[in-house]
Amino acid sequence: MSEYLTPKAREIKPSGIRKFFDLASGRKDIITLGVGEPDFVTPWHVREACVYSLEMGKTQYTSNAGMPELREEIGLYLHKNFDVAYDPGKEILVTVGGSEAIDLALRALITAGDEILIPEPCYISYSPITALSGGVPVGVETFAKDNFKLKAETLKAAITPRSKVLVLCYPSNPTGGTMTYEDWLPIAKIVEENDLIVISDEIYAELSYGSKHVSFASVPGMKDRTILVSGFSKAFAMTGWRMGYACGHEDLIGAMLKIHQFTVMCAPVMGQVAALEALRNGLEEKDRMVESYNQRRRLVVSGFREIGLECHEPQGAFYAFPSIKSTGLSSDEFATRLLNEHSVAAVPGDVFGLGGEGYLRCSYATSVNQLTEAIERMGNFVRKLKGE
Template sequence: MKTTKSYLSKTVEDLKPSGIRRFFDLAASMEGVISLGVGEPDFVTSWSVREAAILSLEEGYTSYTANAGLLELRQEISSYMNRSFNVSYSPNTEIIVTVGASQAIDIALRAIVNPGDEVIVIEPSFVSYVPIVNLAGGTAVTVQTKKENDFKILPSELEQVITKKTKAIMLCSPNNPTGAMLNREELIGIASIAEKHDLLVLSDEIYAELVYDEEYVSFAELKGMRERTILISGFSKGFAMTGWRLGFVCAPEEISQAMLKIHQYTMMCAPTMAQFAALEALRNGREDVNEMRKSYRRRRNYFVQSLNDLGLDCHQPGGAFYAFPSIRRTGLSSEQFAEKLLLKERLAVVPGNVFGESGEGHIRCSYASSMEQLQESINRLKKFLENV
């Protein structure tokens, strides 16, 4: 008999475990730890949203929904995208409710990627992008952004990695882990590259609600880009609904219907009670979202300024809830810094290298924590730096 390991898929066997999980699991085993590691709002889902889910259960809505999701929810998503981001999608044929934005990314890539196709991933990037491209049978081609450009991708940098095999560009703005947000002019530069080389763009807009200084621009809004864009979003970040596992994807009909086939066979539909909760969030959750955004902005201003005061050079993130300071002055690698900080000061951050090579020399800190915890985190960082 063959060994158990010999039965494994080579693609899966080659996948590396998430670097975020390693530090999160280590922190969870220790007492007195403050964690700035997990990319999750510290707010509880709004009461009216929770109540809507409870009511749906009490009224007996426990069956499957349509594969694409409740039509009523898709209609509300269509209205929301139109009024908030100036993009229009048919609720009948161009919107799918998914199990989180991560599933939306998965089925999008599986719907468009053929063996040998290349997908450009802009680093530092969310840890799932490269593995999901590989699982879809494609080849992830990474392009690194630079600290001196505030981790914003330049069209010339994209141009350098495009080949005849390039199928799509993965775009995330505001970015996880850097918080970098591309403005309209910067997005137009990327759009020109997509048009020139006839590429699709997977635009991960999960942090669209969490922007602080500029107007948010959806990539699909740009002239000529709607038909090239697979727009991915959801309720986890802006609506503080991570545990509900509910996202959505908007795309031109032919692409959307291809994704729906995969969704039908692998997931059937998103959880019914979560869909009723999302319906309430879109209809009546605006005030809570605005209050959360204001709170994050105050925390960002305090935390980023404090990091710079400590000598950890950090650009001002335009969105999301992450700071990405440089720790190069310490002489430690990202992993050494994060591990020593955790063991010595009980402060958990994520080493920047888990987000790609260009993240080395940095750490990701989530400021989705209370102001009291952020202040204590700065105190612990200061103590650690004094003894490095």
């Protein structure tokens, strides 16, 4: 039956992350550092708000753009915390996770053949979604020596007359890299000079350590050029609720809304109720979870360095990205043997694009005991490799 599929559907590769989940599936001895998901359960009062709304029979469609009160609360939250202001009635769209928001943005913007600039290593979905939408993904490599920041000279070198969109993800999945206001200024200049539109995936914005997250949309002149994407999955421990949002110029959001209403109609009402409760009454729990991630961050970085793996210090998200180049193995070989021989699942860096080979993505969104045991097992593996 594959002959009925479009060439794009046939050619797209399965998730490189999913491969390692499948290999580890059913094995109780496995310690998993591969899942980009909080180990916390959604706070009880958030779940309770959802349950109560169901008991009260709140099961109907909402506005296509999302509940007005939720959009209002999102607008207040972004203005207070990240210094960006949006009109809830025209510039905010509630989506089925941040992933839908990214998909909608790319589908609304891409004309066949447009080049989409994607700093890499990066979240694995950007390039496939770009290709499925008819665009051409163009990787822009970032480097450990720069703490995986996007550098202006590298971005400028990748631009051609067909460049249209720049996709950003800071704090970064998989590297944990972040960008400061000063880092953004030369990037913003290039964006303006080359008339680019920016999709800024800020799903890890709240998970910033040491300094406050700076939204690209807050840089002077960039708000109207930027579609800010975020959601509740990471900072609020709500991955399974699939609640995200996009904010931007009303013309851009309006186009995305049209696609959204013909594909999913609206985000699930029960998830919207939960998201509203999280914003109104869940900020203290969010802060406690972020502090816990910060403690684990310090543990894993020092642990990797102690066992002989170089590791830049991630300033955001909940991933460490240690280098395994000193072992002589490729990322895939290292991850496969680590799983099979020492029962630790992590994701090989090469699945995240340019600059990922020679690295391993390790999520520290798991318990301290599990992290400590995983580092010990990895240390045994590294010592074994050096003895081979």
